Amino acid sequence: xxNFTALFGAQADPPPPPAALGFGSGKPPPPPPPPAxxxxxxxxxxxxxxxxTGAEKSTAGGGPFYLMRELPGSTELTGSTNLITHYNLEQxxxxxxxxxxxxxxxxxxxxxxxMIDLPGSHDNSSLRSLIEKPPILGGxxxxxxxxxxxxxxxxxxxxxxxxxxxxxxPPKKKNKHKHKQSRTQDPVPxxxxxxxxxxxxxxxxEEDPERKRKKKEKKKKKNRHSPDHPGMGSSxxxxxxxxx
Amino acid sequence: ETPSxxxxxxxxxxxxxxxxxxQDIDKCRQQLHDITVPLEVFEYIDQGRNPQLYTKECLERxxxxxxxxxGKIDTMKKFKSLLIQELSKVFPEDMAKYRSIxxxxxxxx
Numbered sequence: 001x002x003n004f005t006a007l008f009g010a011q012a013d014p015p016p017p018p019a020a021l022g023f024g025s026g027k028p029p030p031p032p033p034p035p036a037x038x039x040x041x042x043x044x045x046x047x048x049x050x051x052x053t054g055a056e057k058s059t060a061g062g063g064p065f066y067l068m069r070e071l072p073g074s075t076e077l078t079g080s081t082n083l084i085t086h087y088n089l090e091q092x093x094x095x096x097x098x099x100x101x102x103x104x105x106x107x108x109x110x111x112x113x114x115m116i117d118l119p120g121s122h123d124n125s126s127l128r129s130l131i132e133k134p135p136i137l138g139g140x141x142x143x144x145x146x147x148x149x150x151x152x153x154x155x156x157x158x159x160x161x162x163x164x165x166x167x168x169x170p171p172k173k174k175n176k177h178k179h180k181q182s183r184t185q186d187p188v189p190x191x192x193x194x195x196x197x198x199x200x201x202x203x204x205x206e207e208d209p210e211r212k213r214k215k216k217e218k219k220k221k222k223n224r225h226s227p228d229h230p231g232m233g234s235s236x237x238x239x240x241x242x243x244x
Numbered sequence: 245e246t247p248s249x250x251x252x253x254x255x256x257x258x259x260x261x262x263x264x265x266x267q268d269i270d271k272c273r274q275q276l277h278d279i280t281v282p283l284e285v286f287e288y289i290d291q292g293r294n295p296q297l298y299t300k301e302c303l304e305r306x307x308x309x310x311x312x313x314x315g316k317i318d319t320m321k322k323f324k325s326l327l328i329q330e331l332s333k334v335f336p337e338d339m340a341k342y343r344s345i346x347x348x349x350x351x352x353x
Contacts, residue, residue, distance in 0.1 A: 064342075065338075065342060068342075068345075079310060079312075079314050079317055080313070080314045080318065081314075084306070084307060089303070093303050093307070096296060096299050096300040096303055097300055097303055097304060101294060101300050103293060103294060103297070104294060105289060105292045105295075108294045108295060117292040118292055119290060119291055119292055120289070120290040120291075120292075121290070127286040127289055128286055128287075128290055131283075141264075141266045141267040141270060142263070143260045143263050143264070144256065144259055144263060152256070152259065
């Protein structure tokens with residue numbers, strides 16, 4: 001029984017009044033139950049007014065109030081302060097949230113060529129693919145030498161056999177109704193703009209003088225047969241007269 | 245800086261111009277080592293959207309969260325003061341003791 005008092009501290013004072021127990025004025029507390037062993041009367045269980053110390057305040061049962069703990073350290077910066085003002089972001093906020101920000105990427109990068117407003121997944125130009133599959137680096141950028149440049153030059157003559165079939169499209173599986181429509185369209189597939197322009201220009205240059213000659217010959221023929229032409233008419237008359 | 249395209253230059257000149265341009269871009273890599281970019285911006289760029297929209301949405305979200313947390317803090321403060329007030333009516337001596345303890349450790353905010 002002596003240990004019983006030691007657990008809860010020495011009780012030299014008389015039992016505290018009921019108000020101090022936190023039950024308010026009014027009814028007195030019920031009498032404490034007799035000790036089990038029937039030993040000498042011991043002090044009643046200690047109340048909340050047993051002398052609290054700074055060290056005992058943090059423990060659950062030792063302080064003046066049950067579960068009373070020390071408050072957490074107060075910090076200056078909490079969610080109650082305006083963090084945008086605190087971090088001097090007012091100008092940025094007014095710039096981005098005050099005005100209307102344009103939706104398209106081309107508005108942000110107007111000088112960048114190409115169709116940048118299209119999703120990157122369409123033409124395999126996404127940045128995500130660059131992160132997931134980074135390209136193999138290591139080589140340096142060197143200027144193209146003369147021998148390498150020869151590969152870029154166009155030479156006159158027929159196409160090599162490897163490249164001849166590139167113009168021909170594979171047969172399209174279309175209905176007969178659509179077949180008539182497809183005839184009116186150009187069957188040649190679109191080539192790279194630089195190559196096709198060069199070849200077309202070359203062809204045009206070659207064909208133009210021939211066309212001109214043909215046109216001239218046609219005109220001459222027409223003019224020979226037309227009655228308005230003076231020279232030819234007289235010669236015809238003379239020839240016709242000679243035949244008579 | 246965007247250098248102007250050379251006009252009237254032969255094909256080889258243009259191609260080597262591209263090569264030197266790529267060399268210049270490669271040299272710029274060292275200047276960008278300290279720059280960190282959040283991956284979420286790439287989502288905007290890949291969709292063809294202005295990356296400034298990401299900044300805008302970040303600021304808006306931060307402000308909204310700030311307001312939300314401020315609301316919680318203010319509500320809790322009001323609740324605390326109301327609770328102490330009401331408890332003091334019911335348990336005046338205990339609350340006086342509580343206030344004296346709290347007053348020693350932490351001045352009333």
